[in-house]
Amino acid sequence: MLEVNNLQVYAEDKMILNNLNLSVNQGEVHVIMGPNGAGKSTLGYAIMGHPGYSIEEGSILFEGEDITQEKADVRAKKGIFLSFQNPEEVPGVTLENFLRSSRLALTGKPVKVFAYKKELYKAMETLNMDKDYASRYLNVGFSGGEKKKSEILQMLVLEPKLAILDETDSGLDVDSVKIVSKGVEAFKNKNNSLIIITHNTKILEYLPIDRVHILQSGRIVKSGDASLIEQINISGFRDFIPKIVH
Amino acid sequence: MEGTERNKTYVEDIDRSIYDIKDKVNASFLTEKGLNFGIVNTISLEKNDPKWMREFRQNALKVYNSLELPKWGPSLDGLDMNNIVTYIRPNTKMQASWDEVPEDIKNTFERLGIPEAERTSLAGVGAQYDSEVVYHNIKEEVKRLGVIYTDMESALREYEDMVKEHFMKLITPKAHKFAALHGAVWSGGSFVYVPPGVSVEIPLQSYFRLNAPGAGQFEHTLIIVDKGANLHFIEGCSAPKYNVANLHAGCVELYVGENARLRYSTIENWSKNMYNLNTKIASVEKGGAMEWVTGSFGSHVSYLFPSTILKGEYSKMEYTGITFAGGGQNLDTGLKVVHGAPHTSSHIDAKSISKDGGCCTFRSSINVESAAVHTKSSVSCESLMLDDNSRSDTIPVMDVRTDEVDMGHEAKIGRISDNAIFYLMSRGMDEMEAKAMIVNGFAEPIAKELPLEYAVEMNHLIQLEMEGSIG
Numbered sequence: 001m002l003e004v005n006n007l008q009v010y011a012e013d014k015m016i017l018n019n020l021n022l023s024v025n026q027g028e029v030h031v032i033m034g035p036n037g038a039g040k041s042t043l044g045y046a047i048m049g050h051p052g053y054s055i056e057e058g059s060i061l062f063e064g065e066d067i068t069q070e071k072a073d074v075r076a077k078k079g080i081f082l083s084f085q086n087p088e089e090v091p092g093v094t095l096e097n098f099l100r101s102s103r104l105a106l107t108g109k110p111v112k113v114f115a116y117k118k119e120l121y122k123a124m125e126t127l128n129m130d131k132d133y134a135s136r137y138l139n140v141g142f143s144g145g146e147k148k149k150s151e152i153l154q155m156l157v158l159e160p161k162l163a164i165l166d167e168t169d170s171g172l173d174v175d176s177v178k179i180v181s182k183g184v185e186a187f188k189n190k191n192n193s194l195i196i197i198t199h200n201t202k203i204l205e206y207l208p209i210d211r212v213h214i215l216q217s218g219r220i221v222k223s224g225d226a227s228l229i230e231q232i233n234i235s236g237f238r239d240f241i242p243k244i245v246h
Numbered sequence: 247m248e249g250t251e252r253n254k255t256y257v258e259d260i261d262r263s264i265y266d267i268k269d270k271v272n273a274s275f276l277t278e279k280g281l282n283f284g285i286v287n288t289i290s291l292e293k294n295d296p297k298w299m300r301e302f303r304q305n306a307l308k309v310y311n312s313l314e315l316p317k318w319g320p321s322l323d324g325l326d327m328n329n330i331v332t333y334i335r336p337n338t339k340m341q342a343s344w345d346e347v348p349e350d351i352k353n354t355f356e357r358l359g360i361p362e363a364e365r366t367s368l369a370g371v372g373a374q375y376d377s378e379v380v381y382h383n384i385k386e387e388v389k390r391l392g393v394i395y396t397d398m399e400s401a402l403r404e405y406e407d408m409v410k411e412h413f414m415k416l417i418t419p420k421a422h423k424f425a426a427l428h429g430a431v432w433s434g435g436s437f438v439y440v441p442p443g444v445s446v447e448i449p450l451q452s453y454f455r456l457n458a459p460g461a462g463q464f465e466h467t468l469i470i471v472d473k474g475a476n477l478h479f480i481e482g483c484s485a486p487k488y489n490v491a492n493l494h495a496g497c498v499e500l501y502v503g504e505n506a507r508l509r510y511s512t513i514e515n516w517s518k519n520m521y522n523l524n525t526k527i528a529s530v531e532k533g534g535a536m537e538w539v540t541g542s543f544g545s546h547v548s549y550l551f552p553s554t555i556l557k558g559e560y561s562k563m564e565y566t567g568i569t570f571a572g573g574g575q576n577l578d579t580g581l582k583v584v585h586g587a588p589h590t591s592s593h594i595d596a597k598s599i600s601k602d603g604g605c606c607t608f609r610s611s612i613n614v615e616s617a618a619v620h621t622k623s624s625v626s627c628e629s630l631m632l633d634d635n636s637r638s639d640t641i642p643v644m645d646v647r648t649d650e651v652d653m654g655h656e657a658k659i660g661r662i663s664d665n666a667i668f669y670l671m672s673r674g675m676d677e678m679e680a681k682a683m684i685v686n687g688f689a690e691p692i693a694k695e696l697p698l699e700y701a702v703e704m705n706h707l708i709q710l711e712m713e714g715s716i717g
Contacts, residue, residue, distance in 0.1 A: 048672050052664065072671035073680075081672070088669040092687025098673075101683065105674035137687070154673065 001026045001193050002047070002162055007058035009039075009046045016042040016053070017218045024162070029194045029207055031229065034215035035237050040197045041085055043215065044166040047195075048082040049075045062162070077106055079161030083151040083168050089139040095150060096120060096134040099157050106158060123156040127183045144171040152183040163187065164195045169203040181206040201229050214240045264357050265515060268486040269350045271458045273376070274337040279460070280328045283307060286430050289333045293399060293433065296406065306419040306429025313423040320547045320576035320605070325491050325521045330462045332431040334376040340397055342383045351375050358484065360453050363699055368480075370395045372452035374465055377433040388446060394439040395450055398466050401437035408439065412468055416499045416527040416555075424495040424523040424549075428464050435465030435496065438479065442503070445476035449511075449697060452481055454496070456520075459488040467498040471506040473531075478509040480697055484544070487517035491546070494520055500528035502536050504558065509537040513700045515707065516544035518574055523549050532558030532587075539695045540567040542579050543707050551609060553582040556590040556618075565594045568692040568704075571604030571636070572711055580609035580641075585618040594625040597692055599685060601632035601711065607639045610655075616647040624654040630688050631661050632681070682712040 002024040009017040016039045024030050034040055045053045047060060049072035059068045067075055090098065099120065100111050121131060127149045139147050148168050155163050165184070169177050181203050188194060188207065196203065204226075212228040213220045214237065222228070222240050231239070275292060277285045286307050290300040315322055338348050344361050355361060355373050364371040370384035372395070379397035388395070394405065402409050419429035436452040456463045471477050485492060494516060502508045508528070516522050522545035528536045538552050554563040563583055571577045583592045598606035606629060614621050629638035640657045662684050670680035685708050686693075693701040 048668075050668050052668075071677070072668055073674055073676045076672055076674040084669065084672075088663065088666040090666060090670070090684060090687055092690030093683055098683070101679070102670075102673040102675065105676070105679060158673065 001063060003061040004047070005059050005061070007046065007060065008056045009042055010054050010056055011042060011052060015218065017046065020058070020219050022213065022220065024193050024195060026193060027190045028210040029188070029196065031204060031209055031212045032195060032197045032215055033199070033212065033229070033232060033237075038215045039218045040215050041166050044082050044164045044195075044197060047075075047164060048072055048080060073105070076160075081155055081158060081160030081163045083148075083155060083163065083165040085166040085170070087139050087147050087151055089137075089142075091137050091140050093138050094135050095138050095153075098138045099154060102154070102158060120157055123153050126156065126186050127153055128179050129153065145173065145176040148172060148176070148180055149183070152180055152187075156183060156187055160192065162193045162195070164197065166197045167199065168196075169198055169200050174202075177202050201233055204229060216240055265484045265517065266486045267354065267357065269354055269457050271334075272337045272348075272350070273334045273458070276331055276334040279331050281307070281310070281330070281332060281427070281431070285332060289431055289433065292333070292335070296402070298410065299402065302414070303430050306426050309419040310423060310426035310430055313420075313426055315423055316549070319549055319578045319607075322521065322547065324546070325493060329460055329490065330493050331458065331460055332462045332464065333433055334458050334461050335378050336375045336380055338380050340379050340400070341381050344381060347381055351380055354455060354457070355381070355453065358453065358455070358482075359699065360451075363451065367448060367697070367699070368451050369446055369448045370450045372397060372436045374434045374452065374454045374463070376456060376458050376461060377463065379434050379436070382436075384450070391444045391446070392441040393444060393446055394437065396437055398435040398437050398468065401468070405437070405439070408470070409437065409468065412470065412499060412501060413466070414497070414499070416501075416529055417497050417525050421525065425497065425525050428466070428495045428497045428525070431462070432464045432466045432497065434463070435467045438469040438477065440471045440475040440477050440506075442473040442475060444472075446478070449478040449480050451479070454481070454483040456483075456485040456492060456494065456516075460490045460492065462493040462495065465496045467496065469499070469508065469510075470501045471503055471508045473503040474505045475503065476507045478511065480700070481510070481512045482515075482700070483513075484515045485517045485520060488519050490519065492517070492520045493523070494545075495523045496525070498524070498526035500526070500536065502528055502530040502534040502561075504531045505533040506531070507535040507537070509539065510552075511539040511697060511700065513541045513696065513703060514544055514548075514550075515703075518544065518546050520545040521547050526550075526552040527555070528553070528563070529555040529557055530561040530563065533560045534558060535561070536563040538563070538565045538567065538581070539692075540565075540579075541692065541696065541700070541704050542567070542569040542577055543704070545577065546575060548577040548579060550577075550579045551582055551611075553584070554592070555584045555586060556592070557586050559587045560589045561587065562591040563593070565592070565596065566692055566695045567596045568689050569596075569598040569606050569608070570708065570711065571598070571600045571606045573602035573604055576605045578607045578609065580607075580611070582611040583613065583623070585612075585614040585621045585623070587618055589620045590618055591622040592624075594623075594627075595691065596625075596627045597689060598627075598629045598638055599632065599688065600629070600636035600638050603635040605637040607641065609641045609643070611643045612645070612653070614646040614648060614651055619648050619650040621648070621650075622652045625656065627657045628688075629659040630685065631659070632685070678712055682709050685712060
């Protein structure tokens with residue numbers, strides 16, 4: 001589904017990712033872990049097409065098509081979704097209207113108002129969100145936890161083929177992590193794929209993990225199965241830091 | 247994708263043309279260009295003014311000749327009074343049935359949705375075309391409450407005393423050069439009287455359409471809302487675009503009685519060759535409430551500062567306004583309020599958007615007289631600039647002559663954040679849609695105060711402006 005080949009990404013004049021390779025198949029759940037500043041969020045932005053992150057080398061293929069030069073909206077239309085670590089606040093636009101416009105933009109088909117509303121409320125219920133949030137302005141005055149729920153809600157309603165969750169669990173209390181995990185579980189099926197960027201392993205307890213990658217200094221230094229998580233929980237990232245020879 | 251893109255452009259063209267369709271000028275009478283004693287007298291004779299009004303016009307012309315052009319605002323160099331036709335009478339009498347209105351004029355108002363709005367959501371409608379009102383009607387049930395809603399010319403004949411007592415008393419010709427001009431050549435406009443205790447539940451609306459190139463429109467709106475009465479009045483304006491300067495110098499005088507409430511909503515969508523030099527003043531008696539809701543989108547240059555005199559104790563005013571300046575537009579808007587009595591309050595919420603080199607200036611002038619103890623005033627002004635060429639200025643003035651006041655002022659100037667655009671694009675919207683959504687959201691608190699069809703029109707105007715600004 002997703003092929004990232006030899007990716008080199010700059011933010012302003014600084015190289016953040018270099019020679020990064022990643023391959024995610026349909027139906028898989030991949031986890032990306034790594035210390036702060038390793039470039040995890042940059043990878044999410046680069047796959048989604050943030051204009052502030054320029055791809056200097058390498059390519060991104062989605063379902064066989066080269067999307068390296070495509071804008072974010074084109075990538076979204078192809079089925080890529082990014083759950084933001086710090087979602088923007090958009091005053092004056094209600095969550096409900098936003099999601100309806102978004103769905104219209106993604107599908108190009110008129111949205112049936114009542115069916116959409118029913119679906120929206122059902123997704124909100126899954127996330128223990130009060131219905132009032134639908135008529136609140138997008139992320140405005142939302143707490144950290146509410147913003148994350150709003151991201152997962154969007155994922156549930158927009159049904160992307162590939163969702164990248166950028167630290168969706170950070171800053172959440174135990175109960176909220178459970179709720180968000182429930183949302184992610186509800187989203188996951190055999191046809192869609194997930195890339196979960198996280199510091200924390202709680203969100204992963206409820207999901208079947210196919211691959212775990214450790215991102216360090218802008219490249220993937222180690223990949224493995226779910227057992228890698230256990231290893232990191234015990235001894236941190238220390239073991240994966242490239243040895244510096246004095 | 248190609249198909250959708252083309253489709254969008256198509257819709258845009260159709261919609262702009264709603265405002266831009268020009269009727270062939272088919273006037274039954276028009277004055278020569280320019281302004282002089284003879285022209286003013288001709289207008290007065292044509293309109294069969296009472297003597298006092300003729301003298302009023304003549305005096306106003308003298309005041310006009312004695313006053314200088316304002317030097318503190320946008321340039322008026324492109325406006326040459328010698329090229330302006332001040333009076334153009336359309337080829338019809340005022341009608342009370344749309345069927346009687348000549349086809350071309352009727353079609354213009356049909357395109358603007360006026361008869362439709364009248365049927366569905368208004369208590370009465372006035373429609374002015376160039377210098378004269380061509381249609382005026384009020385629903386029977388509203389009329390039965392004693393509400394008067396008619397054109398100014400009829401009012402001058404039928405309610406002469408009331409007109410004489412109030413006409414250009416709040417705005418005197420000496421106020422400024424264009425108030426004097428208005429006094430000399432005014433024509434058309436609406437007169438409203440709401441008797442004590444009467445609440446008009448659905449709005450009245452007057453629509454002003456200027457069709458002729460190089461013409462001026464000088465309508466006079468006079469509204470008296472008596473004790474304990476309640477009214478919502480809507481004013482709409484538009485004109486097709488010409489390559490010559492057009493001028494709008496209307497006057498609006500509003501008298502809000504004790505414990506009365508008046509909401510005055512305006513959507514101004516003049517074409518971009520228009521000099522919009524409009525003057526509006528309200529005076530509010532004890533316990534009365536004045537609400538201004540205003541959307542300024544059109545014109546080449548605007549000077550527009552609705553003023554409110556809070557005369558009576560516990561009187562209050564609210565101002566909710568948005569100004570959108572695109573390329574070639576210099577819109578100087580804002581408001582003035584005079585707190586003249588104790589326990590008065592004013593609440594101002596203003597927004598402006600500028601793009602493509604457009605310039606928005608917001609001036610607020612809050613005056614608290616020494617007697618106006620326990621006054622409350624809050625001003626909030628937010629500006630959004632869509633690019634680096636555009637300009638936005640905020641000029642607040644406060645003159646406070648008592649200590650017992652509670653004043654607040656907040657101003658914010660910002661740009662659309664790239665991260666917000668990316669966020670919306672990551673949800674499938676293209677760049678234009680993302681920007682339009684952010685701008686519409688910015689305008690939303692104002693839009694929701696507007697009558698529904700105007701809110702829709704405003705969203706639509708923003709959409710059109712945004713489409714025009716990208717690519």
